[in-house]
Amino acid sequence: MANDQKDKRFLLRLDQALYDRLALEANRANQSVNMYIVSLLSENHGTKSFENRQIIGQTVSGADVNMDNGLVLVSGIYYRYLINDNSEVDDKAKYAVIEANGNILTLQKI
Template sequence: MAEKNEEKRFLLRLDQKLYDRLQSEADRQGRSVNAHIINILNNTSDPSTFEQRQVIGNVISGADLTGNGLVQVSGIYYRYLLDDNGDLDVHAQYAIIEATGNILTLKKI
């Protein structure tokens, strides 16, 4: 049998302006104020990693990629993989498209 999530109830004090703003946003989204607040909290408590926040999307010069499979980004050395498993082009630019642990996936742009 599936476990039911246990809910904790507590009193939350908000000034009227903030409550009115939350109520307006909740109405637009077809939610109760409570469901809207839960949605906001769930979306902002994302356990994203440093790499997901600060590294993905950066562009690296091919000249900065070492032949031994390492690249330095924000002062940290990472292993890297090329998304097409092709040969390294030192004259190209590469975008970081994924980070898994200490391994970055790069796409030639």
């Protein structure tokens, strides 16, 4: 983080078990613990929507996809949807949520 701007320093208290886990992951990423924590914060601070954090990767049944109204029910919330290959919805198949853009989810048959 050495750059022309002054870095902000603050004290962060972690329990030993959490520090040990972070140190292990930092070592795997070939980073210091400080840089690893900074990278985690940078990746996750305000850049990802609820859908990107909570919905991507979930699976839904084709039966939860309503072709009449163009909505899919995921985690109790209705979203508009697209099928990644533009195929018709198979109500007996499972679909993975592979992308979220606003209130539109992209589904892929699995």
